[in-house]
Amino acid sequence: MQGATFGEVFAVKEFRVLFGSFALLIGGDSIKMLALSVLVYARTGSAGLSAAAYMAGWLPFIVGGLFLLSLADRLPPRALMVTGEVVRAVTCLLLAYAGLPVWAMLALVLVTGLFTPVFFAARAAMLPDVLPGDAFVLGRSVLNVASASAQIAGLAAGGAFLAVAGPSGALATTAGLAAVAAVVLRAGLPYRPARGTARAGAVRQTLRVNRRLLADGHVRGLLLAGWLPCVCLAGAEAMVVPYLGGQGQAGVVLAAAAGGMAAGEFAVGRFAAPGLRERLSFPLAVLLAVPWVGFALGPGMAWAAVLAAVATAGLSYQLGLQRRFVESVPEEVRGQAFGLQSSGLMTGQAAGAALVGALGELIGPGAAIAVAGGAGILVALALAGVLRPAAERSADPGR
Template structure:
């Protein structure tokens, strides 16, 4: 007699339980927030992501501060951002295609090892003549991160499935992001002032090494495959052309994915345009750098609040309603924040923006993972990351230009109008039926 694997028996039991509960009039089963953490491989993935993100954000303030300390140049300091954003624009498509053709786990381990070794080169920077090495290191590190992200994001559904554990996983990742953004950047700035640059570099390299070691403990999964008949992979450009054709065919069959890519890029462009204005607006209108720090903390708090909100809604609300609602609330928050003259108004607006933005980003990620075939999920994620990088760069240029030509408040109005139009596109073109809340492992 054939014995079914434990995972299949568990999935069957879960489907039976769900059917019984639906029959009793309960449309959605009870799901713990930490459901995904029951899966060992996801616990390891979540740990690697958290620890490497912490190390990266410790340097978000420290690297520009170190460059400015060495050179005294705003231009030299600003080039650190260019070094981080250019690799996703250039390499994301290639990294996504690679993630769909090889062992994603091995790709992540290789990227972490490359980041750990490269970051240590920052220890050689001692005077202004060495600043070029910082740009080189940041570019290589960002390139490795560009390889890591589509592999990690497309690997997650393979580990937890496309059901309720996926929304749990993305909510946990959003909580981690919010916590790290809230604590690590100011902590890194304080440690830089107290300990100096080398210890932070050593910590960052160590986090990447720990991440790689934890990934080695995860289960090696089969390489992503299509449902089509297997054929030998052609070499060189022929393989790339085939991958592009496969991606185009998948996108033609998934209009919701095309819409998600569009609305995500538009939202991030509008958000970047105002992010570039937040510091000068806070200094000139709200009272100074200390007030800017408080507003950023409020944004971080809102981002944290968005994680449980997403967890509660993403398996129940139709994507069209959830994403359009989050974008509409964000648009209102933009206008409120950049018309505020005091922290009394600015802080609640920042919390609202953080919560609604977090909800939008996490729900978009979950919907995209569910709607995209696994065989092209790496490339689809790469398209998302390419749009993110392009929108961030263009938004960072457009926001200050609009503020200078008009005013910061009118720049916020333009960004809010763009976000509202994006909400309309989401409402009209995304699915208007609630997703089926499948348990982890259900098919």
């Protein structure tokens, strides 16, 4: 297979539309959750409720991923994505100006968030249609970098909007971004029919297809290979703030981690041929874990930043799995398959942060980070049979 280039990817109008609307979505959501957290804290003075408000937008991924994902294949993708942006805009305006009590604000975010995995799945499933072959893998790489960049930009912009216009103004800004994204999607994407058909109720069909996907050993292995190394990474990153003890120092290390991820995605996506990219999946998954073990030596901020950047460059291991995943799932349930992939990843990262956080209470943050790194190495070794491409496994005389 011939490798694609970034120029070829961005030459496709539909991808430019998906890319721009995705950046608006991620940046807007970062502003929304920050503004909602500040608004709840201003009203209640409760740090716990403020933290709950910040996380409320991500919790529905568990429920939506389990019960609603079949909608991503049963409905036209453009209509789903536009609906998602309209729901976000209306939700933000209600949060900003409806004068809802705190419990109603949190309930509104949770209920509307149940459909977020469906909207994400529709977008992800359209990408192979827009970018065939290796261009799809490169497109995923570009969106991964855009996601990290948009989160950072969204948080920075959110802080500025909060200072100037307060939480309500920041929420209104997110509503405006969502409205712009809806117009961009509606005007820029052509109509595509639904990928699948409704053979049962949405919940029943979602459960049935999830079981079908997880029962397929090859698909299950690729899902686990995408989830488990990132569970260990999330656990390690969750301990950076308590390890350094200062928000400013932790910010430097986490920014270095984001930079390492972007550099790895760019280098592997741009300069590695498709076959090499797949052969690199296993060593890069190991690289994702090894540097965190170095925190057992108690590095200062500078070395901690270097270790974090080197480790997160290994996240590009996922690029070598993308083509195989698309080819392994039936086209009529591709939306649900991508939704299951992202929902499991979100859930796993939350679980990893919680588990390593609990461990950090017992043995200290630095030791917990090192344990997370060691666990990541063991996970990569256990998944070697999936991470290594079939041709490489068949050529190994030890197998």
